[in-house]
Amino acid sequence: MAKKIPNIIKADIINKITQKGISSSDASDILDDVLNAVIDGLIEEKEFKIKGFGTFNKLSKKQRIGRNLKTGEKTIIKARDTVSFHISKLFKAELNKD
Secondary structure (H helix, E strand, C coil): CCCCCCCCHHHHHHHHHHCCCCCHHCCCCCCCCHHHHHHHHHHHHHHHEEEECEEEEEEEEEEEEEEECCCCCCCEEECEEEEEECCHHHHHHHHHCC
């Protein structure tokens, strides 16, 4: 079995910010503002870049025919928007540093 990797949750990020001397409520507001900026940027611009981190892209997927693997029944998968993330070269280098 694969080893389970722990998740980083919003509270973990807030705790990390509070270590810099910012109050918990201010840290929560800052994080909410950043996340809302990412969401708004994706909705309006279709791309959101954070230098040294990466780029979030909004992708529009077309309607297509899918198949239920258990029954073999064909079904229509509706058109939808999704998000992809491409890591920056700096982040990738830091991640793969030995």
